[in-house]
Amino acid sequence: MKKYKCFINFEKEEQWLNEMAKQGYQLVKKSSSSLYRFQSANPDNTTIKIDYRTFKKQEDFVDYCTLFEDSGWEHIAGTKNSGAxxxxxINENGSEDIFSDADSKAGRYQRLSQMWLALATCFIPIFVALVSTNTIDGKALLNPKLLYYTPGLWDKVGVHFWRSFLFxxxxxxxxxxxxxxxxxxxxLYLxxxxxxNKQYRKTQVNK
Incomplete structure (x- = not known):
């Protein structure tokens, strides 16, 4: 089963995933387009937690997953580049949370904020280039007719006009x-x- 959802708050996302597990849907994959993939399973009062990290090396990612597994937590979705x-x-005797302290828990929001800020920064030079090279025609924004290149379009009438106009x-x-x-x-990225970042500061205050 597939579901599209968009979350900024990890706690709300965790709550939703736990509810899905109780209904018999186990998360197996999450794509960057906010697409969640579930498989049918027995209803389970499982606990799902989310961290946010990226890795340069696959070996570091494997070590990261192994560290959590040794603490009683199975990695069920995410890649070395996915972030989330x-x-x-999976172990009732394991730790109650994947985070050792409040700073670690808040840190995921800080890394998420930095990711969104980096994406916004990447698009700013492109927009500036479009403006500086006059790719964006200010006159056309005020008079959209200038964007129509069909000869004699505005002199046509009836069906001939609408056919050319809609085309x-x-x-x-x-x-x-x-x-x-x-x-x-x-x-949007900003x-x-x-x-x-607001959630990061809120988590820091509540620690």
Whole structure:
């Protein structure tokens, strides 16, 4: 079974995954597009916890997963580059949490905030380049007719006009407004970074 969900708060995500497990759906994979994959299983009052880390070497990732397994936690989803790492408690005598202290628990939000900020930073130079090279036509934004290149389009009437107009409009959107994709992403990533940082500070205060 597949489900799309987007979380900024790890505690809420953990709660949702635990509820899914109680309903008989065990998490097996999580993609970067917020797509969760579950497999049918016996309803289980399991405990799922989430960390956020990336690794340069596969060996470091394996050692990381082994460390948690030795503490009674099975790694069930995540890769060395995915960031989000999902663990399920498999040993009743194991530790109650995957984090040894509040600082470690808060640190995942700090790393998540840094990731969103890095993504926003990557798109800023692209947007600046579009502006500096006049790829974004300010006049066309005020007068979209300038983006239509069909000769005599605005002199046509009736069916001939609508046929030409509707045919070219998708190209006009791509030609004139695709650039808006970049500032929208920048703003969204900055919002996500601020929310993650806010959660980091909140977790630090409550430790």
């Amino acid at each position: 790492q999902y663990f399920r408690k 070219e409009t998708p190209f006009v959107i791509i030609r004139g407004y695709l650039w808006a994709f970049f500032p929208v992403l920048i703003v 919002i996500f970074a601020l929310k993650a």
